[in-house]
Amino acid sequence: MEEVARALAASKSAVAFTGAGVSAESGVPTFRGAGGLWERYRPEELATPEAFERDPDLVWRWYKWRQELIYAADPNPAHLALAELERLGVLKAVITQNVDGLHRKAGSRRVVELHGNIWRVRCTSCGREFPVEKPVGEIPPRCPICGGLLRPAVVWFGEPLPRGAWEEALSLASSADFMLVVGTSGVVYPAAHIPRIAKRNGAVIAVVDPGETALDDIADFKIRGKAAEILPRLVAEVRRCLT
Numbered sequence: 001m002e003e004v005a006r007a008l009a010a011s012k013s014a015v016a017f018t019g020a021g022v023s024a025e026s027g028v029p030t031f032r033g034a035g036g037l038w039e040r041y042r043p044e045e046l047a048t049p050e051a052f053e054r055d056p057d058l059v060w061r062w063y064k065w066r067q068e069l070i071y072a073a074d075p076n077p078a079h080l081a082l083a084e085l086e087r088l089g090v091l092k093a094v095i096t097q098n099v100d101g102l103h104r105k106a107g108s109r110r111v112v113e114l115h116g117n118i119w120r121v122r123c124t125s126c127g128r129e130f131p132v133e134k135p136v137g138e139i140p141p142r143c144p145i146c147g148g149l150l151r152p153a154v155v156w157f158g159e160p161l162p163r164g165a166w167e168e169a170l171s172l173a174s175s176a177d178f179m180l181v182v183g184t185s186g187v188v189y190p191a192a193h194i195p196r197i198a199k200r201n202g203a204v205i206a207v208v209d210p211g212e213t214a215l216d217d218i219a220d221f222k223i224r225g226k227a228a229e230i231l232p233r234l235v236a237e238v239r240r241c242l243t
């Protein structure tokens with residue numbers, strides 16, 4: 001932990017890369033592993049354009065359920081620790097695969113959402129995007145402008161990532177000298193390219209996860225544990241190094 005904190009405190013362009021595990025202790029289920037969403041649901045039935053085409057009501061019932069879970073969730077000490085690292089001037093940005101918006105809610109300012117955000121919807125007819133403040137009411141929700149079918153503005157399997165977010169993540173990964181990888185199994189591409197690009201460009205990679213991940217092969221440091229326990233301790237160590 002001390003060694004990671006020293007390297008992080010000494011870094012000039014550190015970036016975090018997060019997945020569902022960073023929100024686990026906020027009560028938001030992860031996708032894989034014990035109790036993960038994909039254990040109970042089939043992603044092909046809920047998180048693909050074909051599924052939405054086939055049964056928009058079913059897909060919306062699932063997303064409304066997730067919106068309700070996330071609406072009730074608060075940022076946990078892991079999110080808060082990353083926001084603190086940004087305030088300390090150590091962390092330049094958080095690149096996240098999560099759609100729950102909890103990094104921003106925790107105070108992180110520069111957040112790159114690779115997979116969109118569950119609090120935004122997009123009209124499948126006119127293409128307009130709208131923020132939603134709370135879980136949708138009627139299912140399926142309709143566009144207030146053209147009456148078309150609204151969909152969650154999140155990235156489904158087989159869909160391209162938002163261009164702006166991908167470009168920004170690439171740029172951050174290319175210039176990072178340290179990447180803190182937290183709570184991701186690292187099995188979903190193209191997102192999982194980001195830590196590998198950082199590694200190829202010489203960044204020190206620290207992985208925080210209670211289990212094994214598909215990114216462990218590029219980890220210079222591996223801290224096994226829950227993000228809400230590890231990250232606050234890491235920030236305390238970084239603070240000590242900065243004084």
Ligand code: APR
Pocket residue numbers: 018019020021022024025030031032033036097098115182183184185186187188208209210211212213225226227228
């Ligand atoms: N703290 C840190 N990590 C944790 C915790 C915790 N408390 N609990 C679980 N984890 C770890 C798991 O060990 C696992 O490595 O978080 C990771 C969660 O992995 P996934 O469920 O696969 O989530 P993620 O990597 O974000 O999935 C990527 O897949 O389904 C798609 O679009 C979806 O963005 C998602 C993408």
